[in-house]
Amino acid sequence: MFIPHTDKERQEMLKTIGKDSIKDLFTDIPQSKRFPTLDLPDGISEMEARKQMSILADANNSCDEMINFLGAGAYYHYVPAAVDLLIQRGDFFTAYTPYQPEISQGTLQAIFEFQSLIANLTGMEVSNASHYDGATAAAETCISAYHHFRKKRGNIILSPFIHPHYLETIRTYLQSISEIEIRIPDISNPIDFKDAIRKLVDNKTALVMAQYPDFLGNIINYSSVSSFAHENGALFATIVYPIALGILKPPADMNADFVVGEGQSLGLPLNFGGPYLGFFTTRKELIRKTSGRIVGETVDEDGKRGYVLTLTAREQHIRRGKATSNICTNQGLNALAVTIYLSLLGKHGLKEVAYQCYQKAHYIASQIDKIKGFKVLNKQPFFNEFVIQCPSDAKEIQNNLLEKGIIAGYNLESDYPSKKNQLLIAATEQNTREDIDYTVNSLREVTNG
């Protein structure tokens, strides 16, 4: 199938090499370990493989067969047909990193446009070509800030209402840098972050980072946090949900130094958590201490406009052990998908998606709030995600709703032990009023509310 050699060709090739058999090419391998048995099944045809994989897939229930209110960092938005069909062009998906710009302008211009769209969306000056996901983009932000101050400031302050996976990833990434101390204030109300940092920021602080909207859905103005960080010589970063920026003020307006986040919502399928895409934007003057590939505009010998990978002197293959990150392969094809998605939706489409997300979430929130025993807990404005207090065991409510074909949000207790029987509910443009009303009625039924 995928190996084209005929017997005759194999023999001709071996003759050219001067060997009798293919086995003779492997004499450098220790004899006792050579040609081990593989305890694996025999190979099968494409037809059979497709069948086996479809049987595995059919053991799942997909979000479009259920009514879904799960968000918590991955959102079930509509992806226009053109996005996936365009990225399936072989010239895109079977190319590699554009090391040879003369024959890679397709990928390079697409990344340049990705950088432009993302920078305009976040309001920042520059974007890189992507990180693995939102969590690793956040972790690389901490490392960039640490290197920006030439390792002289090791105190990093994080909001406890950053996505729990991101907090864990940041801890993992930073565990080998003994000079770094991560400080997370012990607060239960997200708005208290503004005051809490006043006790934590000092002249050793490199970075203050918060999420917008935060993990519980709250929209908080971090301008005073940003100012306080800057007054103390530190940098300020926000992790954003990019769909929200279709209507909300970009964090650049709060003088953020880094704006990063998860790009999944911009045209990528849920895919059980990946591959997604981390975006990373900053101010121009900070770019040289950051990691990840960057595409820049230039001209060729004929003066024709084109694009190349630039500032490569920061990267692992040049700086070797002195590089601040080892990132090499990133999320090229997903960056292309995001570029196509944002081009297609454009100025009006993204605003419309954001507006509908906001409206659907507020409608279901208001309906749930009316059910006896339920309460929407957000005290701040929220975008498309919010927390509800359930009148009884939340896990049981989730199970009962699942039987009715509804995924009733994300249970917060595992991440925040004090948040007993609280669910994080997200809505997107794909939730219809009919589904919402059915869900609200089901909640009422299972709780006798």
Next chain:
Amino acid sequence: MAESTVYELSSEGRLGIKFPTLDVPETELPINFLRDEVPLPELSELDVIRHFTNLSRLNYSIDGGFYPLGSCTMKYNPRINEVTARFQRFTCTHPFQPAETVQGNFAVMYLLQEWLKEITGFDAASLQPAAGAHGEFTGGLIIRAYHKSRNDDQRTKILIPDSAHGTNPATSSMSGFGIVNIPTDNRGNIDLRALDAACDKSTAGLMLTNPNTLGLFEENVLEIIDIVHKAGGLVYGDGANLNALLGIVKPGELGFDIMHLNLHKTFSTPHGGGGPGSGPIVVANYLADFLPEPIVGVIEEGNDEIPPLYGFVYPKNSIGRMKSFHGHFGIIVRALTYLLMQGKDGLREISDHAVLNANYLMSLLKNHYTLPFNRTCMHEFVLEGIWEDVHGVHALDIAKRLMDYGFHPPTNYFPLNVKEALMIEPTETENKQTLDLFADAMLAIANEAHETPDLLTSAPHNTPFKRFNEVKAAKDLIVCCSIPGKN
């Protein structure tokens, strides 16, 4: 004519998509938080389709031609992988769905873990890492955690041969280690004496790419691993070159302690213009407790009638989470599809033919280019891109001239221990005719270098673009489209 950008193509008021009419009552927006407008372009669907179709035509790809980029394993990407990876019941599952609704996903991940362990001879696997370098970083943190768990805190250095993969030094620094470089001997192996001298109580481990980036199998691999183990260090295997070893040797049986794999190289998932890839990590049993979380395990054994119940398990001394959610699931589906089709015999055939193709091509070229180490190679080989009797022609010029002949150039200037390196990896999916045509082009270029060197130094000539001014790109640092009418 250069292709316009999406901002230049934009026309005020044009729409690319229509959404359903809002079907819920409206709530007032939070006026203090609203932005004026989103500075995105305005295009029709056809504008978008045509623009990106035009861009795709400016790319070289595996589908378009031979792509012998060394250490990148640019093999054919089977189309069935793209079909299975797009099954709605895979793509449309949320990472936090209840476990009972995603048993198919768990089974896919569990099966791939089992296949990778058997192929490589290791005891445990994690599919969390997002790419090769991410797998390396995971490995570095595991090495650190292992020594720490034994209260052995003097192990601060990682040994890296000069024939190692390019990301290894940055990985070691990121994992908190210092680096000791180990030179190569005159047969292209690690210099054993230098290795022995470098090993001591400060040695945390060795990062070994095998076959190394010269395309050579370390002839003394058992001794190398033994030396490092005796000094108390661990041996990390960089799996970037695993395409040479499937069914040929299991790295775990050679004594490696830990290894990452690149699903986007060895197991045919597409490179995607630079990702997304996937870099699972496999380890020996004594390191299993340190793996990043989560890992898929069997929670309840099945029987003939009932399938097993799968779920996430959390290693007890885990280094932590390497990213959000559960790894690059979409890539994992593709790799499993490919493996099911290969089976045990197909795997061996992959490496047999990858190595056959590389040796065949090397035989055709070695009398015309300097081959620094004249040995049987594995899946790739390295030539020098210069001749003693030609001045002013470099590996870069050969690379650019190859484009005129319709080929993607090999990796050049790597590895660093070969002058003007050209690193060539044909992969098993190329046929003899393609290899012959490539060799003809390389021989023609060798002649041109001697007779008409200008043809090389001014190449490429037949590509959509000429050489670019990279200095200008770094100096001007234009990294965003200008928005017509704004700047």
